Amino acid sequence: MSNIVVFGAGGTAGSRITDEAVNRGHRVTAAVRRPEATSYLSGSVRTVTGDATSARSVRELAADADVMVVALGGGERELWPDAAQTLVDTLRELPDPPRVIHVGGGATLLTPKGTPYLDEPDFPEEYRDAALGQAEALAVYRSSGDGVTWTYVSPPPLEFHPGERTGHYRTGTDHPVTDEQGRSVLTYEDLAVAIVDEIENPRFPNARFTAAY
Template identity: 70%
Template structure:
């Protein structure tokens, strides 16, 4: 059993990671900015105040954890890079520091020509700022040292609520596609992939993506 702290546990993906981890018998702490507003997580989850961009908050919660899952979201571009910097600088000198599992953006994946999907001129403008922010966080992790991290990207487009099948395939920087060229995954199976990676690390200090 692992002790898992999930920052942003009240959100779409964070809540599913909590549910999947509890299902497998892990001890889960949901770190959210407004604990009183989070009433829909499994009763086994401990809900506490927490903020991935606060060094004090990270320092208080890290000693409880084997893994810190970053499932945060918000407006603007800077949030994800700020969280990455806070986590790395806070954990770097901490004995037995937990591993960072950052739930990142699918638009940071690479097209066949090697360019990032978010750099395509036809990429929707309404998503470009947040996609760039997630890319900034990935770049920061890749340039960091002294911590252990994994960055997990969903499919770039067809990513939605659905069935938990427990099945998926993985790749590194390019979307996983089926025989029709589609990259598809449910939120539920994304959570399965995240908890699988916590239990049996395969992508240490690296990014991976998952889809059917």
């Protein structure tokens, strides 16, 4: 059993990661900006006010944590790199820091040409700021050096949506995992499975992975 802090536990990804972890017997602390708005989370979840961009908040929550999951959404472009930098800078000061698992963007995955999906000319403009912010967060982790163990998780770049939990998926690294039709598809529920699997059996320390069917 692990002690897991989930930043953004009230969101689409964070709530599913929280549920998956609780259902497997882990202790979960939901770190959210408005605890009163997360009554739908499991009663066994400890809900606190938390901010991944605050060094003080990260330090306090890290004290009893084995893993800190960053599942933030709906913010300005700076949210994701700010959170990544705060976690790296704060946790490396601790004698035994928790691991970081950052739920990142699928648009940072690479096309067959070797360029990020966010650089494609038809990439939706309404998602560009978030995609750029997640790309900057990945760069923060990759340049972080020693002292913090992190894993950056990218869902598929296009077909990623709420749905059924099957418990099945395949993993890759910097390119999307595709099926026989060339599609890369995954539900939020099975992304949560992949993340909790990584918590229980780490396979991608200091690396990015992606998952799809």
